[in-house]
Amino acid sequence: xxxxxxxxxxxxxxxxxxxxxxxxxxxxxxxxxxxxxxxxxxxxxxxxxxxxxxxxxxxxxxxxxxxxxxxxxxxxxxxxxxxxxxxxxxxxxxxxxxxxxxxxxxxxxxxxxxxxxxxxxxxxxxxxxxxx
Numbered sequence: 001x002x003x004x005x006x007x008x009x010x011x012x013x014x015x016x017x018x019x020x021x022x023x024x025x026x027x028x029x030x031x032x033x034x035x036x037x038x039x040x041x042x043x044x045x046x047x048x049x050x051x052x053x054x055x056x057x058x059x060x061x062x063x064x065x066x067x068x069x070x071x072x073x074x075x076x077x078x079x080x081x082x083x084x085x086x087x088x089x090x091x092x093x094x095x096x097x098x099x100x101x102x103x104x105x106x107x108x109x110x111x112x113x114x115x116x117x118x119x120x121x122x123x124x125x126x127x128x129x130x131x132x
Contacts, residue, residue: 004094005087007126008108008116014039017046017075021057024049024074034104038078043113047078050103082107087115095123 014037015024024036028051035050057077084107085094094106098120108116 002091003087004085004089004091004108004118005110005116006091007122008087008118009122010116012037012107012114012117014114015049015074016041017073017078019074021049021072021074021077025054028054037082037107037114037117038074039114045082045084045107045109045112045114046075047080048082048105048107049074049078053077053079084109085118086110091123091126094118098123 013027013031013033015027017038017040019038028034028036028049035048037045038047038049040046054077083097083101083103085097087108087110089108097106098104098118105117105119107114108118
């Protein structure tokens with residue numbers, strides 16, 4: 001049975017919980033990605049900042065001047081309750097999750113630390129490989 005580690009991307013772009021929010025947004029745009037895992041200093045997963053979180057921030061027109069000297073940190077806006085999978089998890093579980101949930105990616109951890117990421121696109125590509 002295939003596992004999450006068999007298809008996860010390991011060169012994950014991530015940000016820290018205290019990264020200024022506009023730096024995180026810039027990182028997403030420059031890397032053409034829709035979400036970033038948020039990690040603590042020890043690389044344990046703290047949350048995720050996604051386009052949805054950023055859109056909510058911009059839509060709400062939150063006054064960032066009140067947050068941390070006008071900059072606001074990723075930790076102020078990220079989603080904290082993150083669905084993630086261990087790298088040894090069955091790939092079918094990951095696929096079922098991404099089909100049923102409204103998010104586009106799931107972080108993959110090993111020993112509680114960020115090890116990779118799997119996106120819907122990664123799964124589609126993996127499923128089509130034997131065909132193509």
